[in-house]
Amino acid sequence: MVDWCRYRTYAWVLAVKVSQKLEYACRAAVCLARHYDGATVVKLEDIAQQEDISASFLVQILNELKRSGLVESKRGKAGGYLLSKAPAKISVREVVQAAEPGLLATPDDSSGASGPAVTEMWQGLSKIVHERLGSITLESMASEAGEPMYFI
Structure with missing residues (x-):
């Protein structure tokens, strides 16, 4: 059995095509983390402007984050979105x-003579990616992004 975790020590770069939807979901989540105080909501339009995302696309993304329990929304004139828990608790x-x-x-296609080896390789890589993404919190991303910028 190959120990794929040992490859973490090498400077391997895996080129993964990240969808625009995923990019925007991460940016919106980090934006909400930057504004997080546990109570204050951020208006959809403010997130859209700060992150340069179409408001109509952003609402779809935020609804998916809401369905998964990461985001809450408040309706009404003073409504908006906020993280459902502290940014330090969301990976x-x-x-x-x-x-x-x-x-x-x-x-998980172990067919063919090479199937098991290839499956093991993908599973090892997936484990590394899961661990890495699980170790990065929205709080750490927000601190790297800095304070919210407001333009007049």
Whole structure:
């Protein structure tokens, strides 16, 4: 059995095509983390403007994050969105799984002579990606992003 975890020590880069939806979901979640105080909602229009995302597309993404329990919404004139728990308790992996549920799934086709070895390789890689994304919190992403910028 190959120990795929040992490859973490190498500077391997896996080129993965990230969908625009996933990119926007991560940006919206980090934006909400930057504004998080446990009570204050952020208006859809403010998130859209700060992150340069179409409001109509953003509402669909936020609804998916809401369905997965990561985001809450408040209706009305003073309504908006906020994280359902502290940014330190939400990992990037949770956002990825909410926005693109099948993205982190590994193929399990062990057919053919090489199938088991290839399946093991994908499973090892998936484990590394799961662990890495699980170790990054929205709080750490928000601190890297800095304070919210307001333009007049």
